[in-house]
Amino acid sequence: MSKNTLTLRDNRTGKTLDLEIQQGVAGPPVVDIRSLYGEMGIFTLDPGFKSTASCTSQITFIDGEKGILLYRGYPIEQLAEKSSFSETAFLLMKGQLPNQQELDEFNDLLTHHTMVHEQLLNFYQGFRRDAHPMAIMVGVVGALSAFYHDSLDIHDPQHREISAIRLLAKIPTIAAASYKHSIGQPFIYPDNHLDYSSNLLKMLFAVPSEEYEVNPVIAQALDKILILHADHEQNASTSTVRLAGSTGANPFAAISAGISALWGPLHGGANEAVLNMLHEIGDVKHLPKYLKRATDPDDPFRLMGFGHRVYRNHDPRARVLREEAQKVLTALGRHDDPLFKLALELERIALEDDYFIKKKLYPNVDFYSGIIESAMGIPSNMFTVMFALARCVGWIAQWKEMIVDKDQVIGRPRQLYTGAAQRDYLPINKR
Ligand code: CMC
Secondary structure, eight states, X not given: OOTTEEEEEOTTTOOEEEEEEEOOSSSSOEEOOTTHHHHHOOOOOXXXXXXXXXXXXXXXXXXXXXXXXXXXXXXXXXXXHHOXXXXXXXXXXXXXXXXXXXXXXXXXXXXXXXXXXXXXGXXXXXXXXXXXXXXXXXXXXXXXXXXXXXXXXXXXXXXXXXXXXHHHXXXXXXXXXXXXXXXXXXXXXXXXXXXXXXXXXXXXXXXXXXXXXXXXXHHHHHHHHHHHHSOOSSOHHHHHHHXXXXXXXXXHHHHHHHHHHHHSTTTTTHHHHHHHHHHHHOSGGGHHHHHHHHHOTTOOOOOTTBOOSSOSSOOHHHHHHHHHHXXXXXXXXXXXXXXXXXXHHHHHHHHTSHHHHHTTOOBOHHHHHHHHHHHTTOOGGGHHHHHHHHHHHHHHHHHHHHHTOTTOOOOOOOOOOOSOOOOOOOOGGGO
């Protein structure tokens, strides 16, 4: 028996099976159970994938115990401080940092695909003015597959590449239009003289009747926010993109599925929920009441922006964002922002609370992002859209990795059936 195996014994039959234990570059070892059903006729049960790796990946690594996040090996703190969003996007998609020429070419490609097919803009008129911008994102990003037929062959590397660039380049345009639609302002066309984040700000906040000048402090902070949200290994939305993509669906459809998965309040929707929660708490004096509710097992209330499936330590993204929030608020002359003060105090008392200490619950990326975005003038119903826009890079990188993975097959989980045993149909008068 090899040292690198886990022996499984079925006590009903005495049959044993040696399963290979694989060690990645970092992280816990993984038992390869692919032969389990064939050899033993047994499935595994793991709701929520708490112990299950769904794929091998070379893109992002998280050490949840130590609070480490690496994109292609680079610590997130270094990328947030030194990189730009487009450079990080190149890194995630291609596997290494670009040289100057590669970055220039990549930026040029992104800039020249920012416009969407004019007919696509007609879709917005079909949405009610009060539609949630995420609802619009799901529809319009999915609709890209109805417009770009020339890049839908997922087996053609060039098609995959052009689809990836189109998605990355067009998603800010689509996101900004979803906001403009909700406030009844005309869509602003992309400005190819601007970098990714500055262009996004302009499309969100400019109006055709006035000059718009990008505030560099805000543009830089936004770029940082996008970097921090760009990928996070096999989270719910990324796994959704992989699962949808595993069927051979085109990337626009797969990414639209990812946007749907991201929307929920336990995932990307948490940033909007955090702000709503802070507004509901309203004042520092109400914090103890809400903390008590969060720790009451009979109360469904949770502290939004706290806890994480993988991190059992500080989420490194939250740390960067807390510092950034301070910087942005100071630059905007809002260092006394009551919401930020409330958030800081909530963090302080939660981190001293036995319940949060015992369960290792720390602020996650969503805790501070809404506060900065709100200071930038972004409304709370757009927070998750901003998350989706940034995560689009990760989804694309993971989708591209999956398509060329030789182990890739259609994702098709099994189940433990607990319903009725086979029975015969009874005519209605006999029931
Ligand atoms: N407030 C109060 N209790 C919590 C919280 C919280 N925010 N998060 C987890 N717990 C408790 C939970 O009740 C459970 O207690 P018990 O063991 O007594 O049943 C325990 O901690 C473990 O929680 P879990 O739900 O089993 O853990 P999970 O890994 O399945 O869930 C989570 C992770 C992020 C869904 C959860 O922590 C949560 O609901 N947080 C609030 C929503 C949020 O901020 N989501 C954003 C996540 S980060 C960005 C992203 O993924 O998009």
